[in-house]
Structure formats: structure tokens, C-alpha cells
Amino acid sequence: MPCIEARGLRKAFGTTIALDGIDLRVEEGRILGLIGPNGAGKTTALNAILGLTPYQGNLKVLGRDPWTERDRLMRDVCFIADVAVLPRWMRVWQALDYVAGVHPRFDRAKAEGFLAKTAIKRGSKVRELSKGMVTQLHLALIMAIDASLLVLDEPTLGLDILYRKQFYDSLLNDYFDRSRTIVVTTHQVEEVQHVLTDLVFVDRGRIVLDCSMEEFESRYLEVMVHPEHVAAARALEPLHERQVFGRSILLFDRVDRQQLADLGDVRTPSIADVFVAVMGNKAGAADGAAK
Amino acid sequence: MNSESNAPPESPNDPQAGVPAALSATRPLYWSVRRELWENRSIYVAPLVAATVVLFGFTIRTITLPRRMRALSALDPAQQRAALEMPYDVAAVLVILTAYIVGVFYCLDALHGERRDRSILFWKSLPVSDLTTVLSKASIPLVVLPLLAFAIIVTTQLIMLLLSTAVLVLSRTGAATLWTQLPFFQMTLILLYGLAVHALWHAPLYGWLLLVSGWARRTTFLWAVLPPLAICVVERIAFGTKYFALLLGYRLIGSMKEAFAFGAEPGTRTIDSLAQLSPLRFLSSPGLWSGLVVAATLLATAARMRRNREPI
Numbered sequence A: 001m002p003c004i005e006a007r008g009l010r011k012a013f014g015t016t017i018a019l020d021g022i023d024l025r026v027e028e029g030r031i032l033g034l035i036g037p038n039g040a041g042k043t044t045a046l047n048a049i050l051g052l053t054p055y056q057g058n059l060k061v062l063g064r065d066p067w068t069e070r071d072r073l074m075r076d077v078c079f080i081a082d083v084a085v086l087p088r089w090m091r092v093w094q095a096l097d098y099v100a101g102v103h104p105r106f107d108r109a110k111a112e113g114f115l116a117k118t119a120i121k122r123g124s125k126v127r128e129l130s131k132g133m134v135t136q137l138h139l140a141l142i143m144a145i146d147a148s149l150l151v152l153d154e155p156t157l158g159l160d161i162l163y164r165k166q167f168y169d170s171l172l173n174d175y176f177d178r179s180r181t182i183v184v185t186t187h188q189v190e191e192v193q194h195v196l197t198d199l200v201f202v203d204r205g206r207i208v209l210d211c212s213m214e215e216f217e218s219r220y221l222e223v224m225v226h227p228e229h230v231a232a233a234r235a236l237e238p239l240h241e242r243q244v245f246g247r248s249i250l251l252f253d254r255v256d257r258q259q260l261a262d263l264g265d266v267r268t269p270s271i272a273d274v275f276v277a278v279m280g281n282k283a284g285a286a287d288g289a290a291k
Numbered sequence B: 001m002n003s004e005s006n007a008p009p010e011s012p013n014d015p016q017a018g019v020p021a022a023l024s025a026t027r028p029l030y031w032s033v034r035r036e037l038w039e040n041r042s043i044y045v046a047p048l049v050a051a052t053v054v055l056f057g058f059t060i061r062t063i064t065l066p067r068r069m070r071a072l073s074a075l076d077p078a079q080q081r082a083a084l085e086m087p088y089d090v091a092a093v094l095v096i097l098t099a100y101i102v103g104v105f106y107c108l109d110a111l112h113g114e115r116r117d118r119s120i121l122f123w124k125s126l127p128v129s130d131l132t133t134v135l136s137k138a139s140i141p142l143v144v145l146p147l148l149a150f151a152i153i154v155t156t157q158l159i160m161l162l163l164s165t166a167v168l169v170l171s172r173t174g175a176a177t178l179w180t181q182l183p184f185f186q187m188t189l190i191l192l193y194g195l196a197v198h199a200l201w202h203a204p205l206y207g208w209l210l211l212v213s214g215w216a217r218r219t220t221f222l223w224a225v226l227p228p229l230a231i232c233v234v235e236r237i238a239f240g241t242k243y244f245a246l247l248l249g250y251r252l253i254g255s256m257k258e259a260f261a262f263g264a265e266p267g268t269r270t271i272d273s274l275a276q277l278s279p280l281r282f283l284s285s286p287g288l289w290s291g292l293v294v295a296a297t298l299l300a301t302a303a304r305m306r307r308n309r310e311p312i
Helices: A042-049 A092-102 A108-116 A131-143 A161-175 A213-219 A227-235 A257-261 A271-290 B021-039 B042-072 B077-116 B130-170 B176-181 B184-215 B220-239 B243-259 B279-283 B286-306
Strands: A004-013 A016-026 A031-035 A056-061 A077-080 A149-153 A181-185 A198-203 A206-212 A220-225 A240-244 A247-253 A264-267
Touching (some): A016 A198, A016 A206, A031 A042, A031 A271, A042 A149, A042 A181, A077 A131, A092 A108, A092 A131, A092 B021, A108 A131, A131 A161, A198 A213, A198 A271, A206 A213, A206 A271, A213 A220, A220 A257, A227 A247, A240 A271, A247 A271, B021 B042, B021 B130, B042 B077, B042 B130, B042 B176, B077 B130, B077 B176, B077 B220, B130 B176, B130 B184, B130 B286, B184 B243, B220 B243, B243 B279, B243 B286
Parallel strands (some): A031 A181, A149 A181
Antiparallel strands (some): A004 A016, A004 A056, A198 A206, A220 A247, A220 A264
């Protein structure tokens, strides 16, 4: 059974189409990055998966319909919507008590263990904690839940680099264990590149790229072309070209690695570069069509 | 914190493992109610403050108690009783009024505050259904506040009684009249009955307030109060009738008429005997049951609406 299976997922807010027929299949044990510009429909897609918003089309999460079975589904699904949703009046011990009270799969000792590694005091109110500490607290609560699916929507927004690094480190080292599935959206693409196993680009409610990271690495290659080979390289129809320190860097999709190695230094591009190339080309194509 | 009592009631491997359905249903409800008390401390602080204010005033007044008790001995027993009961009734009424005010403002904020501070996203990330959440919030004015008010009032009245006794004994006036004429046990029973009757009778009002708090984006108080007023005004102007206003009035104070039997002569609104309690008539009044049906509908609608409510 796939962890998430969506077919023809649609959602419109008035005349604005947020999701325009999304087909998505996420298998158990994957870490999927959902990447897209603002307003692409990432959060809407996550809200549909979490049962926070009604939708059209077919969607099953862990075999359940999220819209009608949210409370049951939330025994197996955790999510961090963003850093600012923990109630500000709540004290740390109250958060622990409450989650322990309502969640059958919460391991309180584990949460206390995570908290012991931080500077968070048991009696503090959430409003008294720094933004980074609130994230640590939320993460400690979530990681102590034995869930099958973890959904993170911009989990590190507004955090400084130390907390961001720590966040993904604890997620990978203390939480992820191949039987869990993680779906994450973020604008800080470079931070998740080494974390992800799968990648989906979303734009204007549609999926524009859906591949595993192995596929990504074999498919996309970036070449810093020797000046004398630039013309030859351009003949291979690069996806994108940019100039860095007077050298041309060309991005290729599905071009033989050996062939490219003759033209310059080949390396795996960053997700951000491919994202810019794919989105930029789409925008260019749309402009061309308009003319 | 006792970690054993918080151990997961289910084995993590098998979610269907033999947990009684009742247990898994009431645990989230229980913790949700506790959560409400953590967040809204005014639920118990405000009635306690009211009781303290009453006690403070009463303590000062005990200075003149021996003189008043001696004056009282000239009156007949019924008048003695009325005079003795008066401060105890005032204490009860003040605490109950405070509890009502707290309940109304609590309800108006209950489903609004969680959207305003975005914490609804956190609550919804936990396996607690929208119905459980709405029921836990409805239980505050319907169960928690009446029980709290009862406990606080009885405690306050006991302190008043002991204080008066001490003053009377020390002043050598003697507390015999007080203890023989003040029907303490009967007062307590009437209080309990009255609180239960009003909670049931007012249930649709709280349901309405909760619905508005889950629906309105801002100014929940105005949305809760102005539309009913507008209906009254329109009805009065358009048809010259006031059925809706009468209906509202009946819902606010009609429980007194349905649940208590007052004396035959007009103008007597006192309750001084258990015989005046008429639970059977109350339980068979259509007003009660129609009100409860309306309350259930309003709460179910509020729960359904919370499903796609987002932070505002």
C-alpha cells in the first residue's frame, strides 16, 4: 500500500485553481521534497493530505480518506504546519501532558529525552521561548510519536542556520528509520538536497517534475564548459545556461555523461539550479506561446 | 508527572488491539476539557473572586450581627428565616451571575481564539475529532461551570455559617436561632437543582454562542447578539408582533416557570420549600426538549464547520 496516493487531485478557491489535477504516489520509507514557488499549491496539497481542506479527485493517505477520517488518520500522521502554531499560553509540561493524554502512540519518556538536550524548561510558557526553542519543542513532541507519515510545511521558516541544521540532523538521525515516510516543503532547497529520496516540483497547481533523487542525479548534469567547447555544448540543447566568473555553466537533461565530460567539468547540479532552469523554461515557453 | 499513567493505551503494533471504545473516546475528551481549564483560568478564578468579594463584605457585616440577631427574635419564624437566608442567597446569586458572564465570553472565544492564534493547526494535528473538541468546549458552560459554581457557593456559605456561629457564640448571643432557622441543607438542594435546570435550559444559547465563535472572523459578540435583535425589530415593525422576542425571553428565564412551582398569589417569586421543585413538570416540558434538540443541532453544526476552518 502506498503511503500517499492521489489521482486527479483538484482544488479551487473561487476562480483561483490551487491544484489542477495532481497525480502523486509516495511509497513507504521515502523522504519527498515538494518544491515550488509561492502560490504553487504546495500547502493546499499538504492540507488535502492532512484532511484540513476538502478537495475533488481521489486521495488516500495510509489507505484512508483524510477529509472524512482526519482524527483517526492523525494517530498515524504527524505534521508541523509551521513554527508558530503551538498555543502561546501553553506551558511545556502541559503540552507533554496533553499530547500524552490524547495520542495513543506518544512516548513521553522519549519526548522528555529530546527536551533534556535543549535549554527548554518544563515550566516555561511557549510565549517565553525563542522561535528556535518552539521548533525544538514541537519537534520533540512530534518525534516521540510513533507515526507512519510526517508532514512538514516550511518547518524551518524564520529559524537561524544553527537551528535549521540541527532540525534536519535530528530528523534524520533520531527519527527517520526507512519505515516512516516524510513529506517536506521548503524554500531552503539546498538544506534538504542531501536529505531527500524523492523530488516533486509543483507550479501553478500542476506537477512539473516527479523523480527520485537517484534519477535526478543520473538525469541532470551540470557542465562548466571549457571556453573552446561552448558552441559544441550549446549544440546539445542545454536546459539552461548561466555565467559564473566568465565561465559558462550549462545544465543538461538526459545527455550522456561521457559526452559531457569531454566538454568540461561535470557535476550534479543543485536542486535549486534545476528548479530555476525548469521553472524558467516553463515561463519562457509560456511567454513565447503568448506572442 | 507520572509517566506510567500516560502510557499509551494501545499497543503500537496493532491499532485495533482490544481497547474499549469508551476509553479511547473519553480520554481525548477528558484531556480536552483539562486543556480548556489550562487556557481559560478565568473559568475558576472569576467565580472564586466573586466568592471572596462576598465573604469580605459579609465579614465586615458580622460586626453588627449580634445586634441584628437580637432584633430578629421579635419577628415570626418565617420572617426570621427570610432575613437569615438573604446574605446566603446574595452570595449564591453573585457567584452564579459571574459564572454566566464567564460562560458567555468563554463560548464566544472558544472556537475563535484557536483560529486567531493559529493553534488550530496544532490541535488538528492530533487525533482528536472536531466533535470531541466542540463537546469539550460545550461542557465548560454546561457541566464544569455549574459544578464549580455549586462547589464554590456551598463552600462560601459554609464559611459564612461558621463565621456567623463563631461571632454569635463569642458575643454570647447564641447561635441557636441561626442553626434552627437557616435551612442549609434545603438551600443546597435547591441550588443544585436550579443549576442543573438552568444548564439544560440554556444549552441552546451556549450552542449558538459556540457556533458564532466558530463561524465569525471577528467581533463574535456582535454577531451573536445583533442578528437576534434585528429579527425582533424587523418582526415588530413588519408584523407588529413580538413572538421572537417572547421566544428569546422564554429561553432566558422560562426555566423558572417550568422547573419551580410558585405560590398562587401573584408577585411571590420566592422559593423556600423543596415542595416547590417540580422536576417532573420540567422534564416533561416541551421547551426543555426542543431546546436540547436545537442545542444538539447547533453543536453538530459547529463541529462540522470546524472541519474546514482555517487560521484567520
